[in-house]
Amino acid sequence: MKLLASINADIYLFSDQDDVWNANKIGLTIAPFHQYNDNAVDDVPVLVHTNLSVVDQDLKVLTKTLHKKNISSNLQVLLPANNVTGCTVAINQNLKEIALNPNLKNIVMHDWWLALCAASLGKIYFIQASTMLYRQHGSNQVGTDRNFFDKIKRVFSSKKELNIFNSSIEQAKELLRKHEHHMSAEVRNLIREYIGLLDSSTRQQFSILVKYKFRKNSILGSLWLWMMIMLK
Numbered sequence: 001m002k003l004l005a006s007i008n009a010d011i012y013l014f015s016d017q018d019d020v021w022n023a024n025k026i027g028l029t030i031a032p033f034h035q036y037n038d039n040a041v042d043d044v045p046v047l048v049h050t051n052l053s054v055v056d057q058d059l060k061v062l063t064k065t066l067h068k069k070n071i072s073s074n075l076q077v078l079l080p081a082n083n084v085t086g087c088t089v090a091i092n093q094n095l096k097e098i099a100l101n102p103n104l105k106n107i108v109m110h111d112w113w114l115a116l117c118a119a120s121l122g123k124i125y126f127i128q129a130s131t132m133l134y135r136q137h138g139s140n141q142v143g144t145d146r147n148f149f150d151k152i153k154r155v156f157s158s159k160k161e162l163n164i165f166n167s168s169i170e171q172a173k174e175l176l177r178k179h180e181h182h183m184s185a186e187v188r189n190l191i192r193e194y195i196g197l198l199d200s201s202t203r204q205q206f207s208i209l210v211k212y213k214f215r216k217n218s219i220l221g222s223l224w225l226w227m228m229i230m231l232k
Helices: 025-034 037-043 093-099 110-121 148-155 158-182 185-199 202-212 219-231
Strands: 011-013 046-055 061-063 090-092 123-135
Touching: 011 025, 011 093, 025 046, 025 090, 025 123, 046 093, 046 110, 090 093, 093 110, 110 123, 110 158, 110 185, 158 185, 158 219, 185 202, 202 219
Parallel strands: 046 123
Antiparallel strands: 011 090, 046 061, 046 090
């Protein structure tokens, strides 16, 4: 975020130093920014992210496409879990301006924060095509699930998942603190209800979860999220 504040451009693309971009990555990624006439999109905070292929350190393909289906970009999914991979992301100047200067101790990851800002105040576009090779190895700061068993282990790592949930609440509070007056009443209320999960009774938690459909991208992850919240 500090580096982002030090530069100015129309569009910003993020990358990891050891990943490989496909030849069409830039063209596919920036296309949504130009789909409107008269540059109308310049007035809207926009984030674009794409699919990716997971490879090992020698570029051998482990997973051809990380996301097998279109992933949701609404706040009911993004508040409890990040599904935006930072090294595939592009944002416009408008999103940069509203995303800068949060209290960094309340931000879990920069890509998650950018996605929350875009989902609550602008637009998110997901491109199903893979545009890059994401290199998976031991020194990755944040990796991906290589297979179903990796997903099972991650989902049921209760202490880790509980820490992520608690951090997501603080991140939601920061989003509300910084942008409450620019949000629609519907978005503002949704975020408040999510934050309220932390201190609600089990009955109230169940009611909030059912009404607002807070969830993760997978059924397994969603079930575990609900169980973890109500039994914690």
